[in-house]
Amino acid sequence: MAGAGLSVAGPSGQAPAVDWIDFLGMQRSADPLRWVLPVTDAVTGGAGQLFGGCGFGGAAALLEELTGKPVAWATAQFLSNAFPPEELHLQADVPVEGHNFSQARVVGKVGDREVFTVLAALGTKRFDGSGRWRSMPDVPAPQQCSPSTVFGPRPGGLSRRLERRVAAGPWGIEEGWWREAPVTREYWDVELAAGGLWRLFRDAASGGWFADGAYD
Numbered sequence: 001m002a003g004a005g006l007s008v009a010g011p012s013g014q015a016p017a018v019d020w021i022d023f024l025g026m027q028r029s030a031d032p033l034r035w036v037l038p039v040t041d042a043v044t045g046g047a048g049q050l051f052g053g054c055g056f057g058g059a060a061a062l063l064e065e066l067t068g069k070p071v072a073w074a075t076a077q078f079l080s081n082a083f084p085p086e087e088l089h090l091q092a093d094v095p096v097e098g099h100n101f102s103q104a105r106v107v108g109k110v111g112d113r114e115v116f117t118v119l120a121a122l123g124t125k126r127f128d129g130s131g132r133w134r135s136m137p138d139v140p141a142p143q144q145c146s147p148s149t150v151f152g153p154r155p156g157g158l159s160r161r162l163e164r165r166v167a168a169g170p171w172g173i174e175e176g177w178w179r180e181a182p183v184t185r186e187y188w189d190v191e192l193a194a195g196g197l198w199r200l201f202r203d204a205a206s207g208g209w210f211a212d213g214a215y216d
Helices: 020-024 052-067 157-161
Strands: 034-038 071-078 087-097 101-110 113-123 164-175 183-192 197-203 209-214
Touching: 020 052, 034 052, 052 071, 052 087, 052 101, 052 113
Parallel strands: none
Antiparallel strands: 034 087, 071 113, 087 101, 101 113, 164 183, 183 197, 197 209
């Protein structure tokens, strides 16, 4: 996130392809502290509910526009789900407006039901150092990789809007084979066509898919 507002980035080296307001369907109100996120199929996950990253990202982007500062750190606590055709009402608050950093929060509700709370610190501070802690692995370009299978009991509308391609995998691990419940997993590195490389794994016992982490 950079500047006053979040954009969904296009391929590396290109300008952002999608504005966050259009992508999420966010709606402003007369009060700059209050926004509405209609829960449509376009922002749902595999179980048909609001995809958590859409709510989290929308709240963070709201705070960036409100403060004019980029998010430095943010976390979200999810308490319930939201489903189409509900409307998620976002109430923002900026209790501390610092010179370099501001402290803010957003509470998302459907009616009287609280769905999540986002806490964030926004701002930047000059640092003359530069460099990266980790190098990106050498993987093929997205167009050279085979498409990734959409998983979940009900492929959500968000999944249909994103193109996923397999960069590497699968490779497996087996741990604790001597125990009653050994760990058997298949790992994949998946690169989004819009940018970003994630490591996912599939648990053989449950059949579930999990995010192990993102490369930076």
